[in-house]
Amino acid sequence: MKKNKKDKEKKKEKTKSLNEDIVNHADLQQQEKEKLNNKFYENELSELQIELVKLQEWIKNKGLKVVVIFEGRDAAGKGGVIKRITQRLNPRICRVVALGTPTEREKTQWYFQRYVPHLPAGGEMVLFDRSWYNRAGVERVMGYCTNDEYEEFLRTCPEFERMLIRSGIILIKYWFSVSDEVQERRFQARIDDPTKRWKLSPMDLASREKWLEYSEAKDEMFKYTDLKNAVWYVVQADDKKRARLNCIHHLLSLIPYKDLTPEPIKLPPRKDRKAYVRPPITDQTFVPEVY
Numbered sequence: 054m055k056k057n058k059k060d061k062e063k064k065k066e067k068t069k070s071l072n073e074d075i076v077n078h079a080d081l082q083q084q085e086k087e088k089l090n091n092k093f094y095e096n097e098l099s100e101l102q103i104e105l106v107k108l109q110e111w112i113k114n115k116g117l118k119v120v121v122i123f124e125g126r127d128a129a130g131k132g133g134v135i136k137r138i139t140q141r142l143n144p145r146i147c148r149v150v151a152l153g154t155p156t157e158r159e160k161t162q163w164y165f166q167r168y169v170p171h172l173p174a175g176g177e178m179v180l181f182d183r184s185w186y187n188r189a190g191v192e193r194v195m196g197y198c199t200n201d202e203y204e205e206f207l208r209t210c211p212e213f214e215r216m217l218i219r220s221g222i223i224l225i226k227y228w229f230s231v232s233d234e235v236q237e238r239r240f241q242a243r244i245d246d247p248t249k250r251w252k253l254s255p256m257d258l259a260s261r262e263k264w265l266e267y268s269e270a271k272d273e274m275f276k277y278t279d280l281k282n283a284v285w286y287v288v289q290a291d292d293k294k295r296a297r298l299n300c301i302h303h304l305l306s307l308i309p310y311k312d313l314t315p316e317p318i319k320l321p322p323r324k325d326r327k328a329y330v331r332p333p334i335t336d337q338t339f340v341p342e343v344y
Contacts (some may be wrong), residue, residue: 089294101301102141109142109178111310116175118222121304122184125229126267127257128239130290134229134300135180151182164188164206165213172222185210189274194266195259207277214283224283225307227300228271229290233264 112119123131139147150171159167165185173179188206192198198206217224231239240257243249260267279285286303290296 089292094294094298097298098137098301101298101305102137104305105138105301106141107312107314108305108308108310109146110313110315111308112178113146113176114313117178117308118173118175118220119178119308120173120181120217120222120224121178122181122186122224122226123229124183124186124190124227125288125290126231126236127260128236128243128252129229129231130293130296131182131227131229133293134288134297135182137297138180138301138304146176147178147180149180149182164202165209172217185213186274186278189278190267190270191256191260193270194263195256207273210278211280211283214278214280218282223308225304226283226285227288228275228285229288229296231290235291237261 111117123135125131135149139149150168152167152171155167168181168185171179171181185206188198188203189210193203214224240253240261243253275285288296288300288303
């Protein structure tokens, strides 16, 4: 009996030790996950940007029309992802649309009207840094639209997006999710850094006070607009670098493409025109060389 009791105690201690090892390993994995090696991040980003260039050439060659919507809480990292997507691309093919406050005239229009002129033609990709979903988010929470206007948006938006898809537009929607603690930390970083302080608006401060209201508005928006053919893809954005890599990788996976990168070009020799005499260099006005 004593031997069995000792065996049980030994087994119990072993199980406890194993459980602690599992917990410690999980903690270690979490710590490792929190720290993304800069070199690894830069290498992965570079590889993904090369693939984005290939996608760009495919869109141009095949005449595709692509719309990518970026929504989410303030300071969730939408702008950072958009910047990394467009960094190596041709702005004539891939452009960003970030509309300001509607004018008095635009306020009297059909709600979606001011977004329609910015939709892509064949061979273009448009990235909306916030979009028509303002009505379901900030306008709803801050009281910038009436209940009737809000309810009409929820009825109309799914059909509007189905119209876009039927017209041949590839519609992709991303929601960037960030925790309360991380958002507060990023807001504080903007306050402390003079080069980032312009990013912090009175609307951002109001969004802190109405965190729960924004959550409710987002949940209601998803209920009506998370469509089978226009899905909301949620990006976990507490870790900016991971969010960028994950979003770009996912975007590339949604549009099948092939490598149409042009072959390397051989520069022709420069021809000299000996008869031409250039004017004196002193005739030109140069920028002072301060550095």
